[in-house]
Amino acid sequence: MDKTVAGVADAVAGIKDSMTVMIGGFGGAGAPIELIHALIDRFRATGSPKSLTVVNNNAGNGRIGIAAMIDHGMVAKMVCSFPRSSDPRAFTQKYLAGEIELELVPQGTLAERIRAGGAGIPAFYTPTTYGTDLAKGKPVAEFEGRNYVQERWLKADVALIKAELADRHGNLTYRKAARNFSPLMVAAARLTVVQVAQIVAPGAIDPEHVATPGIFVDRIVEIADAVQEEALIRAGIEYA
Amino acid sequence: MTTKLTNAQIAWRAAQDIEDGAYVNLGIGFPEMVAKFQPSGRQAIFHTENGILNFGEAPPAGEEDWDLINAGKKAVTLKPGASFFHHADSFAMVRGGHLDVAILGAYEVAETGDLANWSTGPKGVPAVGGAMDLVHGARRVAVITDHVTKDGRPKLVKKCSLPLTGVGCVTRVYTSLAVIDIAASRFVLREKFPAIGLDELQELTGAELVVEGTIADLNVPEL
Numbered sequence: 001m002d003k004t005v006a007g008v009a010d011a012v013a014g015i016k017d018s019m020t021v022m023i024g025g026f027g028g029a030g031a032p033i034e035l036i037h038a039l040i041d042r043f044r045a046t047g048s049p050k051s052l053t054v055v056n057n058n059a060g061n062g063r064i065g066i067a068a069m070i071d072h073g074m075v076a077k078m079v080c081s082f083p084r085s086s087d088p089r090a091f092t093q094k095y096l097a098g099e100i101e102l103e104l105v106p107q108g109t110l111a112e113r114i115r116a117g118g119a120g121i122p123a124f125y126t127p128t129t130y131g132t133d134l135a136k137g138k139p140v141a142e143f144e145g146r147n148y149v150q151e152r153w154l155k156a157d158v159a160l161i162k163a164e165l166a167d168r169h170g171n172l173t174y175r176k177a178a179r180n181f182s183p184l185m186v187a188a189a190r191l192t193v194v195q196v197a198q199i200v201a202p203g204a205i206d207p208e209h210v211a212t213p214g215i216f217v218d219r220i221v222e223i224a225d226a227v228q229e230e231a232l233i234r235a236g237i238e239y240a
Numbered sequence: 241m242t243t244k245l246t247n248a249q250i251a252w253r254a255a256q257d258i259e260d261g262a263y264v265n266l267g268i269g270f271p272e273m274v275a276k277f278q279p280s281g282r283q284a285i286f287h288t289e290n291g292i293l294n295f296g297e298a299p300p301a302g303e304e305d306w307d308l309i310n311a312g313k314k315a316v317t318l319k320p321g322a323s324f325f326h327h328a329d330s331f332a333m334v335r336g337g338h339l340d341v342a343i344l345g346a347y348e349v350a351e352t353g354d355l356a357n358w359s360t361g362p363k364g365v366p367a368v369g370g371a372m373d374l375v376h377g378a379r380r381v382a383v384i385t386d387h388v389t390k391d392g393r394p395k396l397v398k399k400c401s402l403p404l405t406g407v408g409c410v411t412r413v414y415t416s417l418a419v420i421d422i423a424a425s426r427f428v429l430r431e432k433f434p435a436i437g438l439d440e441l442q443e444l445t446g447a448e449l450v451v452e453g454t455i456a457d458l459n460v461p462e463l
Contacts, residue, residue: 026290026327027313028306082369086313092365104366107289108331108373115328126335127376131354131407134372176307176324177291183326211326230306230313 002168004199004220008038011193011221012160015039018076019157020053022114022185023066027058027085028230030178032162032195034223036065037239039160043074051076055114055156057107057181059083059091063238065229070094071240079154081107087233106134111184113154118187118216123152159189162226163212166196167203170217171210179211186216193219197226244416244433249460250384252277254343254414257382258284262340263333265289265374267357268312271343271384277463285321287339289330289370294322311370334370335377342378344371346385346413348400351447353410353422355383356402368405375406387415387444394446396420396427417441418449419458426450431458 005011012035015021025031043049052075059078060067067090069075075094083091083102094100105113106128116124125148129135139150161182163172172194174182186192199222245253247270255277258264265287266272275297278284285294288310295316299305304315333339348356355375358368375381385395396413413420418441419431429449432441434457442449 027309029290029309030307082367083365084367088365095365102366104368106368106372107327107370108334111327111331128335128373130376132372132404133359134368174324176305177288177309178307179324179326180291181327184328228306230309 003170003214003217004168004222008034008195008221008223009042011035011195011219012038012042014191015049015158017049018051019049020055020155022055022156022159022189024159024161024180024182024185025056025229026177026180027061028228028233029176030162030174030180030182031065031229032160033065033227033229033232035160035193035195036069040068040072040074040239043072050074053077053079055079055154055185057081057110058085059088061085061229062087062233063090063240064232065239067091068239070100075100077101077103079103079105079110081105081110104134109151110154111181113151114181114184114188117153117155118184121153123150125150154188156185156189157191159185159192161186161192161194163194163196164198165205166194166199166217166220167201167205167214168199168220169202170194170214170220171205172196172212172217173205173209174211183212186212191219192217193221195221195223195226197224198222243435244387245458245460246463248273248463250414250416252463253419253458253460254382254384255279258282258341261285263287263293263338265334265339265342265378267342267344267371267374268369270345272312274343274384287333288316289327289334289374291325291327291330292316292318292322293325294319331373334373337377337379339378341380341382342374343382343384344374346383346395347402348395348397349383349385349410349413350397350400351422351427352425353408354400355405355410356400358405359403361402371405375409380411381409382412382414383410384414387417394444397446417444417458420449428452429455431456433458
């Protein structure tokens with residue numbers, strides 16, 4: 001059992017046009033910048049992958065990461081809760097020009113839809129959005145005297161994830177609030193690709209401390225000195 | 241003469257109602273200020289929906305860890321007894337009824353407890369974040385807001401004109417002029433800024449202010 005791959009190009013191999021790609025991270029915490037930029041490099045070289053649907057809490061910030069994917073014209077649709085980061089110009093420009101589709105999902109519903117996708121649960125009911133514009137067209141049911149809105153699972157072809165430690169089985173730990181959506185996305189995608197700060201020997205991660213069991217992980221690549229999205233943005237760095 | 245509370249004073253007043261040991265979520269922006277005004281001897285535990293319980297103040301400039309941020313993507317620190325968790329657990333805390341208090345900002349609040357705080361209409365890029373989740377599940381959902389809009393129109397109304405965040409969810413409103421409970425689809429006036437008359441306050445309010453018993457003075461220290 002060895003899920004490690006040699007480099008980022010191998011890690012993102014096989015991601016095709018029109019796929020749905022879940023990308024971990026909330027703001028800069030947990031954003032797998034090296035994997036995203038490897039995908040952009042392939043797009044620059046080959047013109048693919050394009051027409052992607054990207055699932056993330058936000059819709060990119062500055063001119064790096066998801067924002068750079070949008071700038072390059074790789075993204076047809078964003079599924080997110082908050083497409084207004086501190087510097088959301090990449091998404092905003094495309095959205096106002098009608099060149100990118102937006103599916104706006106409340107943050108908890110987004111998390112639960114991804115969780116349901118990974119758990120094989122096709123739909124669930126939540127009080128969130130009841131009586132609001134975001135509930136339009138969705139089935140409503142009453143439980144114990146209160147109204148709930150039906151939401152459906154969200155699944156992906158690929159998940160791109162940043163974690164802290166991995167062993168070659170794919171057992172993962174995360175760093176601080178960089179965990180966020182990642183433990184949900186790893187289960188909801190058919191192919192889960194993880195960049196980690198360090199690959200350690202099996203057994204080196206205490207089983208009590210494993211945050212994501214390796215069964216959900218397909219490929220692991222070690223990026224020892226990974227960049228942090230927020231630090232890049234504050235340094236004015238672009239991936240244009 | 242002061243004619244209304246400052247934002248800091250509104251936040252201070254809201255903080256006085258947070259019990260020792262309460263689990264609390266503060267909305268992005270103005271509501272974050274509430275954390276600064278916890279009464280001495282009480283310690284609330286603050287939840288941020290991106291996966292931290294018991295976070296503390298911002299670190300000094302230059303010592304930020306950008307993997308340690310709050311929902312507003314601002315750098316925070318941890319207090320002893322903090323924990324990390326993923327987003328499904330985070331929103332289980334929110335929607336599963338485990339939070340004691342959520343404090344949010346508002347564009348409009350209706351006497352029915354309806355809240356509008358996420359969209360000012362169809363222009364621009366819509367964004368909702370966690371607001372629609374937060375209004376469901378917390379045992380108390382409170383709003384802090386100026387009593388009127390920047391151009392002087394009431395923010396407390398019979399029916400919201402802006403897109404709703406949630407229906408019948410707000411239970412208490414702390415404004416720059418009053419503390420108001422929402423009970424049985426009515427605004428019940430509990431405290432009033434001393435310098436304003438009841439009639440004047442009613443004129444600045446878009447629905448009837450019901451008086452039950454004594455109206456206390458809304459007294460807040462200089463901050």
